[in-house]
Amino acid sequence: MLMVAGMVLAVMLTTGRTVGAEQQVLGSIDSKGTRSIVIRAEADAGVTSDVLDRIDRIEGIEWAGAFSSATDATNAAVTEGVRVPVRFAFSKDLSVLRLPDTSSAVGEMSYASSEALVQLGLADGVGAIALTDGRVFGVGGAIETPDFLRSFEPLVLVPSSQYSGSETVNIIVIVARQPELVAPVADAVNSVLAPSDSAKVSVQTSEALAQLRGLIQGQLGSFSRGLVVALLVLTGALVAVLLYGLVMLRRKDFGRRRALGATRTLIVALLLVQTAILACFGIAAGTAAAALILAIPGDPLPGAGFTVALAVLTLVTALLAALVPALVASRREPIRELRVP
Structure with a gap:
């Protein structure tokens, strides 16, 4: 949850601030009649x-x-x-x-x-x-x-x-x-x-104004997309490593569930639901913190479309990162995990 919140906060304070500034600049250009x-x-x-x-x-x-x-x-x-x-x-x-x-x-x-x-x-x-x-x-x-x-x-x-x-x-x-x-x-x-x-x-x-608008939008947009992708990849990797470590620590717990009749699908679903819930709390916390930090000095806030898109991408990234550890957990053999050393 903290990693997801940190990632959202980082994106909002970097790319989000850039997107807000871009919207202000484009709005100023549009107000002068680019069309x-x-x-x-x-x-x-x-x-x-x-x-x-x-x-x-x-x-x-x-x-x-x-x-x-x-x-x-x-x-x-x-x-x-x-x-x-x-x-x-x-x-x-x-x-x-x-x-x-x-x-x-x-x-x-x-x-x-x-x-x-x-x-x-x-x-x-x-x-x-x-x-x-x-x-x-x-x-x-x-x-x-x-x-x-x-x-x-x-x-x-x-x-x-x-x-x-x-x-x-x-x-x-x-x-x-x-x-x-x-x-x-x-x-x-x-x-x-x-x-x-x-x-x-x-x-x-x-x-001329229309061409300037397209140039500004293209340059700022390419920078924003690259930064978001890099942060999402980094966060996904960290989430995957963290969840894999947790799976290894809780392998006997998953073995007990398998021994009690839990299917592999149920194990995967449990981990994905847990990840989704924690990610949603992290997204909410990161978004609220970023909005507060940007609002205090009067920096431009990105629109609702950007915020929603970031939340969806973050949630999907966390779920994809959790998929491999969840599959590993679902394939733990009950007899092996419950064997007393």
Whole structure:
């Protein structure tokens, strides 16, 4: 039990700390949009909202949305107030834009980030905005700006899930399902844009960040796997040696059990169950101690997936290590072990 606890503690304080740091680094990179593709088209490039229907047929895309060019707007009650840009948003899945629950019809209301509401003088999220072209939209509430729209701040959107396909769009944002799909998805999207002048269209991807993410994950992952394997092998060997020694010390006990009718299968099962129980106590103790040691200085903790996987691997390693000593114990001859010297 102490050996298993020590092994779990060692893995958690080395590989576990590394995995926690890796998750923090990857989370930081992901927060900057490693999966995002931003396509910018000038007003006369000929890109319209019907491009979303063609993009929808491309595999590997988690979300796609199109945005019109920005139109300045002010608080409807303060026509000379601060102007903020307003964009019309077109998407088949508007939930990604984190719109608040509202009964107002989509396309008739605007939604703004906290930063935009403060600049408009509508910090409570209630009121109306007036566009420079004369249109007026009510404010449906505040929205939390998604990571891939941070560059749009201050953000004000007039979302619409129903569009004719003829609306001119200037920005298309696509989120790939996985970072490694960014490059192929960008190429596929670029091939279906069908602009009237391709020179007026630019594609900005996070491919460099995606490659950096893969490099960091690969290097840290290979180091973590190697260290875990080495510690598991060492612990398995020590458990096997210890149990073999215990079998030799208790060989007369096993001989008595065999003489009383215990089968070889029962002897093996007894040793494996005993090992499993002790290993579970060791895993629990090692995990708790490691979590406490990591939490005191504020070091990153590995996720639940890593902890569960380590517990399962440790238990399997202990059982495999106990199998050979258990087989040896089951084959002890009762007559030989019970013979009085």
